[in-house]
Amino acid sequence: MQRIGQISFQAREGTTRRRTLLSYGQTAGGQLVGYATLFLVAVVSLLPLLWMVSTSLKEFGREFLFPPQWIPNPVVFGNYITAFETSNLARYFGNTLMIAVLATLGTVLSSSLVAFGFARLEFFGKRVLFIILLSTLMLPGIVTLVPTFVLFKTLGWIDTPLPLIVPWWFGGGAFGGAFFVFLIRQFMLQLPRELDEAALVDGASYFRIYWRIMLPLSKPALAASAIFSFIHHWNDFLNPLIFLNSEEWRTLALYLRFFLYTEAGGGAGLTRWNLMMAASVVMLIPVLVIFFSAQRYFIRGVALTGIAGR
Amino acid sequence: MPGRVASRAAPLRRDPPVRTGLRSIRWRRHLIGYLFISPWIAGFALFTAFPMIYSLFLSFTKYDLLGPPEFVGFSNFERMVSDHLFLTALGNTAFYTLLAVPIQLLLALFMALLLNQKLRGINVFRTALYLPTVTPTVAFVVLFVYMYNPEFGIFNAILGWFGIPKQGWLTDPNLAKPAFIIMSLWHVGGQMVIFLAGLQAVPETLVEAASIDGAGKLRRFWHVTMPMISPVIFFNLVLGIIGSFQVFATAYIATNGGPKHATLFYVLWMYRHAFENFRMGYAATLGWVLLGVILVFTLIQFAVSRRWVYYEGEGA
Numbered sequence A: 001m002q003r004i005g006q007i008s009f010q011a012r013e014g015t016t017r018r019r020t021l022l023s024y025g026q027t028a029g030g031q032l033v034g035y036a037t038l039f040l041v042a043v044v045s046l047l048p049l050l051w052m053v054s055t056s057l058k059e060f061g062r063e064f065l066f067p068p069q070w071i072p073n074p075v076v077f078g079n080y081i082t083a084f085e086t087s088n089l090a091r092y093f094g095n096t097l098m099i100a101v102l103a104t105l106g107t108v109l110s111s112s113l114v115a116f117g118f119a120r121l122e123f124f125g126k127r128v129l130f131i132i133l134l135s136t137l138m139l140p141g142i143v144t145l146v147p148t149f150v151l152f153k154t155l156g157w158i159d160t161p162l163p164l165i166v167p168w169w170f171g172g173g174a175f176g177g178a179f180f181v182f183l184i185r186q187f188m189l190q191l192p193r194e195l196d197e198a199a200l201v202d203g204a205s206y207f208r209i210y211w212r213i214m215l216p217l218s219k220p221a222l223a224a225s226a227i228f229s230f231i232h233h234w235n236d237f238l239n240p241l242i243f244l245n246s247e248e249w250r251t252l253a254l255y256l257r258f259f260l261y262t263e264a265g266g267g268a269g270l271t272r273w274n275l276m277m278a279a280s281v282v283m284l285i286p287v288l289v290i291f292f293s294a295q296r297y298f299i300r301g302v303a304l305t306g307i308a309g310r
Numbered sequence B: 001m002p003g004r005v006a007s008r009a010a011p012l013r014r015d016p017p018v019r020t021g022l023r024s025i026r027w028r029r030h031l032i033g034y035l036f037i038s039p040w041i042a043g044f045a046l047f048t049a050f051p052m053i054y055s056l057f058l059s060f061t062k063y064d065l066l067g068p069p070e071f072v073g074f075s076n077f078e079r080m081v082s083d084h085l086f087l088t089a090l091g092n093t094a095f096y097t098l099l100a101v102p103i104q105l106l107l108a109l110f111m112a113l114l115l116n117q118k119l120r121g122i123n124v125f126r127t128a129l130y131l132p133t134v135t136p137t138v139a140f141v142v143l144f145v146y147m148y149n150p151e152f153g154i155f156n157a158i159l160g161w162f163g164i165p166k167q168g169w170l171t172d173p174n175l176a177k178p179a180f181i182i183m184s185l186w187h188v189g190g191q192m193v194i195f196l197a198g199l200q201a202v203p204e205t206l207v208e209a210a211s212i213d214g215a216g217k218l219r220r221f222w223h224v225t226m227p228m229i230s231p232v233i234f235f236n237l238v239l240g241i242i243g244s245f246q247v248f249a250t251a252y253i254a255t256n257g258g259p260k261h262a263t264l265f266y267v268l269w270m271y272r273h274a275f276e277n278f279r280m281g282y283a284a285t286l287g288w289v290l291l292g293v294i295l296v297f298t299l300i301q302f303a304v305s306r307r308w309v310y311y312e313g314e315g316a
Helices: A001-015 A028-056 A077-083 A091-119 A126-136 A140-152 A162-169 A176-190 A194-201 A206-217 A219-235 A238-243 A252-263 A273-293 A295-305 B003-011 B017-058 B075-082 B084-115 B123-134 B135-145 B152-163 B173-189 B189-200 B202-210 B217-246 B249-254 B266-276 B280-308
Strands: none
Touching: A001 A091, A001 A126, A028 B084, A077 A273, A091 A126, A091 A162, A091 A176, A091 A206, A091 A219, A091 B017, A126 A176, A126 B017, A140 A162, A140 A238, A140 B017, A140 B249, A140 B266, A162 B017, A162 B249, A176 A219, A176 B249, A194 A206, A206 A219, A206 A252, A206 B017, A206 B202, A219 B217, A238 A252, A252 A273, A252 B135, A252 B249, A273 A295, A273 B123, A295 B084, A295 B152, A295 B173, B017 B280, B084 B123, B084 B173, B084 B189, B084 B217, B084 B266, B123 B173, B123 B189, B123 B280, B135 B173, B135 B249, B173 B202, B173 B249, B189 B217, B202 B217, B217 B280, B249 B266, B266 B280
């Protein structure tokens, strides 16, 4: 467990130093090869997403052509309107947004509290508790699937958004949540201690130090956590699948799957792929907006903890 | 300690008030510490520790959510061993994991090396390579179901350029798992960024020194860069395997375990028992067994890592 922590530290330090291997003695020809390879890989990487957008703009029927029509002709923007008109897409969008925002809010607030405790305060068993926290990162979450379902069923929370939100207000106690505590703590550890010591001498309470000094200074880590958390909840499929079953609370992820199997009817052959892809693009847009507006926090965040947002 | 100092300063006076005062201040600090981490303690107890213990208990019961759990001893385990789908599901998952993770890591490392070049506009490429990773799983799987379509999918169109006949990617039992592995290769952005951070942490002086000693590009990579990033490789490997063993959404959405159980992955199988047939006790057993399998894999990796993972400052 300690080793995992150590690696992450190395990874974090890495972000400040830019040292390359391939660039050594790189000639103009080498650069050209570099660009060409990068370009090729980038095209392959983006191909599925481009295909998604292209299909979403196709006239009905043209998505079944073979060989495929790469660029839609005619371009039918109306597919997006149809996608909203023929389903409760707006509602599913709202459900997903509400769950993702509330879960993210809880994650950032409660994880930062816990992170402050582990970064700045001394208490008995801190080391052991932190190792336990880290080891939950490596536990396969699948083992708690059945018992948490039973727990929430007993509480009467099935088919409400509560199981998808409430656990995230418990400072990373829910499965996978420790990741955020770890990320924020790593960041807080590198903030100068003089700041809170000075405030302490001035008579500030620990909570005040947390709220007025540490939180504002930890913005990059909080932003990274918020982005990871939002995208995680926005994209989540398994948990909504298990805890939600009525149409009322359906999320976008559930809807897309539902669409694939039922709405279009008659199996994959008759699926209205253009509408399906339009709905997928609708689901993708918030993620892209967040990704592009906060990219530097995002990439730094991955490097900061050395853990990918799964 | 402070108590002793106090008593030396005033040998005739007893000093319990000072001592308890100091102690209570120290206690207060501990208490504040616990207060700050209390959300995690409560959350850990409620949503991790309790479910795990409860799940262990359930694994010895028969429980359909209607009546109370009924104790059945080891019969869930016996049932699992004689279940003909147990080995199928575990085998499919192990096959997928042991093939997908190394390929994913190689690709991620390759892309990280590409992105580690000092080139203008490298950030644009970094975005392009990372972007597919943030795509919602469901949207991504649905898209691939379309792209893998035997009649009009673009995978077959691309094969057609090379004169290869149309394939039933998700309907041919021999192709379904490879098709899933190919799909997973668009989601390696996380590993890629971690590799990139690792590469950027390799001290320039080391590479320079090797260069002066006459080591070529390949040797520098193999003898300097690889050992330096071995902890990062190890990290990605361990977490990659843990994640891959739990593969679920892709199979549930794309094939629902078919064709001929070729993509019946362990968690999908477990999901069916739990949430389609409501065999909670049996599903809990399956969950614990998977935990055990993953644990064994992880421990093996930690044991083997001593031979190939190099930690700086660990006396080498």
